Every structure is written in structure tokens, then in C-alpha cells.
Amino acid sequence: MREISVDAIAADTAVPVVDVREQDEWDAGHVPHAIHIPMGEIVERLSEVPDGVAVICHSGGRSARVVQYLESQGYTAANVVGGTSAWIAAGHDVAR
Template identity: 90%
Template structure:
């Protein structure tokens, strides 16, 4: 499984980011340029997930499962190590 760090995605805003957390988690704060597709909707919204996306959740567990699913579908994706928790801890901007 490919992995990417929060600093990698902060340093390159062209990397598409897909946040797979639930609505209340998203509302509490997210990566500013992220797309919100809750984990439970990924299968039905697969066409909305950009190829090469960095998949993020709270700490990396859900996003890892989503990346595994995407890879099984022939898609390219990377798991964001440490998730939104790492993003916030690194001091990056958070959108609400």
C-alpha cells in the first residue's frame, strides 16, 4: 500500500485529498482542499474519487481500508499516515 505524509500533501496542493470520515468529523475540521466522501459511500461514489488521491481519515485505519479497496479496483491511491490527527499536530490549516 502506498503511503503519503501530511507534509507531502501540504506541500503539493495539486494532490487530490479524499476525506473518508463521517459528516460530524468533517464538520469539526478537515484539510482545506479535501473532497468529502464518507467511507460508507466510497463504493457508490467511486467515480468521484480522483486517481492518485491521498485518502485521509482520523488516524489512518479507515483510509487504509479504503486504499485497499481502491487498489482492488485497479485504482491508484495512497494512505495518509497519521490522518487528520497528524495534519493538525503538524500545524497545517484546518477548514471548518
């Protein structure tokens, strides 16, 4: 499984980011340029997921499972190491 750091997605906002957390987690704060598709909706919203996507959740567990699924569907995807927790800890901007 490919991995990408929070610093890499902060430095290159052209990398598409999909946040797979639940609505309340998203509302509490997210990567500003992320798209919100909760993990439970990935299958039915697959057409909204761009290829080459970085997938993020709170700490990396859910996003790793989503990356595995996306790869099985032919997507190029990467898991964001440390998730939103790492994003916040690194001091990157948070959208609400």
C-alpha cells in the same frame, strides 16, 4: 500499500485528497483542499474519486481500508500517515 505524509499533501495541493470520515468529523475540521466522501459511500461514489488520490481519516485505519479497496478497483491511491490528527499536530491549516 503506498503511504504519503501530511507534509507532502500540504506542500502539493495538486495531490487530490479524499476524506473518508463521517460528517461530524468533517465539520469539526478537515484538510482545506479535501473532498468529502464518507467511507460508507465510497462504493456508490467511486466515480467521484480521482486516480492518484491520497485518502485520509482520523488516524489512518479507515483510510487504509479504503486505499485497499481503491487499489482492488485499479486506482493508484495512498494512505495519509497519521490522518487528520497528524495534519493538526503538524500545524497545517484546517477548514471548517
